Amino acid sequence: MDNRKILLVDMNAFFAGVEQQSNPHLRGKPVLVGGGVGKRSVVAACSYEAKWCGVSSGMPLMKALKLCPDAILIEGNSSKYTDTSKRIFKICRDYTDRLEIYSIDECFMDVTSTQSLFGGAWEVGRGIKSRIRTKLGLTCSIGIAPNKMLAKLASNMKKPDGLTEIKWSDAPSVLENLPVTKLHGIGDRTGAQLAYMGITTAGQLGRTPRDKLKRKFGIIGDVLHEMGQGIDRSPVVPYYDSPDMKSIGHSYTLSKNTRDPDIIYGQLQRLSEKVGRRLRAENYAGKTVSLVVRYEDMHTFSRRKTLSYYLDDGYDIYKAASAIMREQKDPRSVRLLGVCVSNLTKGMYQLDLFTNPRKKELMKTVDTLNDKYGEFTVRPASMVGLEARLKTHGFAGKHYDDSWET
DNA sequence: TCTGGGGTCCTAGGACCC
């Protein structure tokens, strides 16, 4: 039995809502937001007007446009969303400091000990909704429950603009006929395996013997069993003691598949520079460099190399990533490339003993210029040649864009 | 119209050491 009061605040069609708010012409119209608007993009967010046509996020842009030919296409602007996000969380923080930032548009709040100041959890929910609406012109759905799992479920029960509470005593009836895949953490794969066992609803999941689930799913068998019963003991982890990042990476889907080493290595260099820049900006350095390659047939693999020292310089990352790439003899044409650095350390770290101290100075200068004038204003000379080459190869579009985050 | 980009956690197996 859980006596906590947990809220989940989830913004409705967040990116699309922000765009409609900042441009009145978009209001009431189907809006698709994508990260880049190339042929191979997918929908990152869409307005409810677009959802009514059958569009959903994650859908290929081309398919969405077919379903909804009148949709207005917008290239996402991550800093606009990050700013709005901060303002939303700032409002939420007025009700408790036990606030966990779950994603750019979602946060959990534990108001167990503060709710009485505001007349209860329901009133907290109402207050947040009304302030987000009047200050930012956006709607959200809020779920209230004794734990995070049920709060998430509650928030999904009414969209858009919902406020829903699941009390502990309501949990059994809510779960009884709920499809298992609606539970947070059960995706298509696990859902299919459960279905194969004859389990399709959360109610059935809760009645399945724990041992049977453990034999099939290992450690998550326990979690599944408890989820089926509406139990979730995980705490709300406040933003101020959220763990450090584990990895920083960038990937890029080429506008055309290619085997051209100039393009492949050029993109690896560009991605490595981006990763290095972010590492330095956030004061991290890492020891493990991963290369990700997706081929034309969508088969994706990764190879990593752990070094004996920490690095945060784009060229060092590139050296490691391209060395791994050179070992690949796959004849297939490449669709996506990714570079990721993990095994991170924050703050002080041991640089390679042979690093020239002046190199640090140079990197700092480059970062300052790029901060001021935009990404890749200053970049390795070899990349300039790449841009011309991309043009002649018919790789249309902006290859040097900041790719943006969800 | 084929299928983005940024992450997290978990697992199984191998290498290596005592």
Place this chain on the structure above:
DNA sequence: TCTGGGGTCCTAGGACCC
């Protein structure tokens, strides 16, 4: 002429989430 057991670090890949 057979073959332990614990621990740690590393790798590759899968599943999941927003």
